[in-house]
Amino acid sequence: MKKTAYMTMLCLAGSLLVATSTQAQTSKLVLREDNIEEVVNAMTTEEKVTLLVGGLPEGFKSEVKGVAGHTRPIERLGIPYTVLADGPAGLRFNPTREGTDQTFYCTGFPTSTLLASSWDPELVETVTTAMGNEVLEYGVDVLLAPGMNIHRNPLCGRNFEYYSEDPVLSGKMAAAYVRGIQSNGVGTSAKHFAANNQETNRTENDARVSSRALREIYLKNFEIVIKEGKPWTVMSSYNALNGEYTQQKQGLLTTVLRDEWGFDGIVMTDWGGKDNTVKSAKSGNDLMEPGYQMEIDRLMAAVKDGQISQEELDRNVRNLLNYIVKTPRFKGYKYSNKPNLKAHAQVARQAAQEGIVLLKNDKSTLPMNGSEKVALYGVTSVDFVPIGTGSGQVNTAYTVNMQQAMTEAGFTLDEHLAEFYRSIDAQENAVDMMERGRVTRRKHAEIAVSTKAIGLQAQANDVAVVVIGRQAGEGEDRILKDDFELSAVERELLQNVAMAYHAQGKKMIVVLNIGGVIETASWKHLADAIVLPWSPGQEGAHAVADILAGKVNPSGKLSMTFPVSYMDIPSSKNFPYDPTDRSPRRGTKRNVDFTEYEEGIWVGYRYFQTNDVEVSYPFGYGLSYTTFAYSKPTVKADANGFKATVTVTNTGKVAGREVVELYVATPAGGLEKPARELKAFGKTKMLAPGESETLTFNVSAYELASFNEDASAWETASGNYQVLFGASVTDIRCTSAFKMSKAQAWKVNDALGKK
Numbered sequence: 103m104k105k106t107a108y109m110t111m112l113c114l115a116g117s118l119l120v121a122t123s124t125q126a127q128t129s130k131l132v133l134r135e136d137n138i139e140e141v142v143n144a145m146t147t148e149e150k151v152t153l154l155v156g157g158l159p160e161g162f163k164s165e166v167k168g169v170a171g172h173t174r175p176i177e178r179l180g181i182p183y184t185v186l187a188d189g190p191a192g193l194r195f196n197p198t199r200e201g202t203d204q205t206f207y208c209t210g211f212p213t214s215t216l217l218a219s220s221w222d223p224e225l226v227e228t229v230t231t232a233m234g235n236e237v238l239e240y241g242v243d244v245l246l247a248p249g250m251n252i253h254r255n256p257l258c259g260r261n262f263e264y265y266s267e268d269p270v271l272s273g274k275m276a277a278a279y280v281r282g283i284q285s286n287g288v289g290t291s292a293k294h295f296a297a298n299n300q301e302t303n304r305t306e307n308d309a310r311v312s313s314r315a316l317r318e319i320y321l322k323n324f325e326i327v328i329k330e331g332k333p334w335t336v337m338s339s340y341n342a343l344n345g346e347y348t349q350q351k352q353g354l355l356t357t358v359l360r361d362e363w364g365f366d367g368i369v370m371t372d373w374g375g376k377d378n379t380v381k382s383a384k385s386g387n388d389l390m391e392p393g394y395q396m397e398i399d400r401l402m403a404a405v406k407d408g409q410i411s412q413e414e415l416d417r418n419v420r421n422l423l424n425y426i427v428k429t430p431r432f433k434g435y436k437y438s439n440k441p442n443l444k445a446h447a448q449v450a451r452q453a454a455q456e457g458i459v460l461l462k463n464d465k466s467t468l469p470m471n472g473s474e475k476v477a478l479y480g481v482t483s484v485d486f487v488p489i490g491t492g493s494g495q496v497n498t499a500y501t502v503n504m505q506q507a508m509t510e511a512g513f514t515l516d517e518h519l520a521e522f523y524r525s526i527d528a529q530e531n532a533v534d535m536m537e538r539g540r541v542t543r544r545k546h547a548e549i550a551v552s553t554k555a556i557g558l559q560a561q562a563n564d565v566a567v568v569v570i571g572r573q574a575g576e577g578e579d580r581i582l583k584d585d586f587e588l589s590a591v592e593r594e595l596l597q598n599v600a601m602a603y604h605a606q607g608k609k610m611i612v613v614l615n616i617g618g619v620i621e622t623a624s625w626k627h628l629a630d631a632i633v634l635p636w637s638p639g640q641e642g643a644h645a646v647a648d649i650l651a652g653k654v655n656p657s658g659k660l661s662m663t664f665p666v667s668y669m670d671i672p673s674s675k676n677f678p679y680d681p682t683d684r685s686p687r688r689g690t691k692r693n694v695d696f697t698e699y700e701e702g703i704w705v706g707y708r709y710f711q712t713n714d715v716e717v718s719y720p721f722g723y724g725l726s727y728t729t730f731a732y733s734k735p736t737v738k739a740d741a742n743g744f745k746a747t748v749t750v751t752n753t754g755k756v757a758g759r760e761v762v763e764l765y766v767a768t769p770a771g772g773l774e775k776p777a778r779e780l781k782a783f784g785k786t787k788m789l790a791p792g793e794s795e796t797l798t799f800n801v802s803a804y805e806l807a808s809f810n811e812d813a814s815a816w817e818t819a820s821g822n823y824q825v826l827f828g829a830s831v832t833d834i835r836c837t838s839a840f841k842m843s844k845a846q847a848w849k850v851n852d853a854l855g856k857k
């Protein structure tokens with residue numbers, strides 16, 4: 103008896119031991135890179151659902167203050183929270199924190215439009231390697247960038263955060279951006295996926311876009327970034343696309359993004375979920391940001407009643423865990439909170455130098471010799487605009503203005519005039535602009551200078567520099583009056599300064615510190631030189647002065663078209679440039695509740711160049727202080743595509759870099775196509791006078807294809823192709839040709855709605 107009891111006790115103890123060790127084993131189960139499946143199986147439904155909704159548990163404190171959002175921790179399983187912060191021109195969070203006098207400034211790098219104007223993916227990677235280091239060293243896991251929606255219309259308020267009107271330039275820049283950031287072991291978020299090309303009513307607007315325009319224009323850049331950048335995350339946009347919110351559009355988020363393009367990261371919403379959270383989760387939107395309890399409740403209910411299957415739930419959870427195990431926070435990285443801001447500021451300055459575009463330089467007005475007496479006009483010469491407003495803003499320690507930069511470059515400013523502009527309080531000077539019935543303060547209302555004063559200044563100084571400023575921003579589109587168009591005061595200032603200085607045989611230089619395209623055709627004749635720094639970051643004014651003084655030879659080229667007038671733009675009759683006019687009935691207002699992309703693929707130069715419509719400055723245009731010659735190109739083609747080379751020689755007197763744009767004209771017949779489309783580009787190294795460099799370009803047969811929506815297929819026609827090497831889309835320096843012997847097609851899913 104005793105023995106049996108003894109044995110029973112032993113077994114009991116043993117099973118208890120096993121149980122405890124199993125329990126200990128289970129409670130010791132912690133997430134690792136190699137046990138994700140085990141963790142998924144060990145998670146409760148509540149834990150799984152919690153992981154799919156952003157935010158932090160009640161009372162939980164993130165170490166990093168003022169960021170955009172988080173993913174939630176599940177401490178039982180060793181799953182940490184992770185930190186998501188904006189934005190494209192630099193890390194954005196609170197520069198100060200309670201309890202410490204340490205500051206947490208970030209570097210304000212040039213905006214995406216200026217980076218694109220460099221046409222230099224290597225430069226972009228250099229910039230974002232520095233930017234990504236700040237993300238890492240400040241304890242953030244994902245930078246919510248690149249913003250990369252196509253510049254469908256110049257009045258989109260966020261164009262400064264985006265790259266271009268052309269999907270190849272946009273996609274290549276975004277891919278370089280992603281590689282640079284992620285080289286630090288932190289993530290990015292390609293946004294806003296997709297067709298988020300206006301700010302007016304952005305959370306509800308239904309973009310109605312043909313499959314061909316989507317595939318060739320609005321999705322092509324995202325396809326490139328996914329395949330060549332491999333971003334950890336994608337951010338679905340607020341808007342709807344062909345009648346479905348993009349965050350709920352399975353055809354977009356799963357069929358195209360994952361099944362066709364091979365995306366293996368997570369999709370998060372933009373910062374606002376829609377009512378149908380369940381449809382978002384089922385469609386492939388893994389993470390709801392910023393995350394609300396009601397979204398957890400909805401998902402819990404949907405799991406319980408079977409609206410969401412266990413497979414769908416586990417699929418999204420698996421995606422989240424695969425993301426989390428990549429993050430520095432999961433890896434326990436000990437971040438310093440002390441990135442090298444001084445070094446990064448120099449990177450920002452060099453990037454601005456490379457992206458600034460010289461639009462006009464009559465009679466070699468520029469470069470100046472750097473010691474001239476300069477009359478510096480314009481309120482923006484003091485209130486210089488480094489970036490636009492909204493989530494893309496960066497809290498920097500400083501922004502250099504034009505007065506400081508010109509003085510440091512060696513110029514002597516007209517001190518009386520400089521004092522006049524310093525005495526103007528930019529905030530007081532801001533004018534209230536009515537936008538959608540609400541007052542938004544738009545800074546930089548220009549101040550008049552009397553003709554008498556200008557006359558005296560024209561005698562006392564060697565040259566006039568006039569800075570025209572604009573600040574665009576998230577959440578509102580731009581308008582024509584005093585925004586796309588010059589204000590009356592600005593026009594008068596340019597006229598009076600030009601007249602007075604020309605009367606003295608002196609010159610006027612205009613600096614466009616703007617966030618997006620403005621009207622230039624009606625006044626550019628007044629200026630002897632025009633320099634376009636866009637919104638060039640905290641060091642941008644130094645870069646402008648470097649170019650004016652000839653320390654740097656400008657090499658930037660336009661990433662979008664400057665039209666003669668706004669209504670020349672095909673999309674302008676389908677764009678909300680009068681957002682204050684809102685119809686009372688929702689869902690019925692054109693360009694507000696829905697926007698018809700009636701122009702289809704005819705965006706930017708594809709329209710202007712094909713139809714020979716005059717523009718003020720064409721896509722790809724930019725001047726240099728030197729000149730370049732292009733050799734006879736070589737082109738070798740086969741069924742897989744072609745390889746081209748061209749040799750560029752510096753035929754001028756100063757060193758410089760040249761951007762070469764490779765366009766292709768496809769055989770006549772079949773689908774109606776643009777006369778030429780950008781398929782590749784390259785930028786020479788710095789070439790000394792007389793020095794040459796041979797650039798090589800590779801274009802695949804797939805990259806030559808156009809989208810046939812009736813066949814739901816990419817098609818590369820057989821026949822004769824022209825290859826054009828341009829200094830801009832209209833300045834073709836040399837051409838070549840090749841024959842594609844047989845047609846090729848790549849079928850895709852007809853998953854995006856609207857023919």
Ligand code: GLC
Pocket residue numbers: 170188246293372373493
């Ligand atoms: C904003 C923006 C998005 C940003 C996010 C977080 O609404 O659309 O670009 O990343 O919210 O701030």
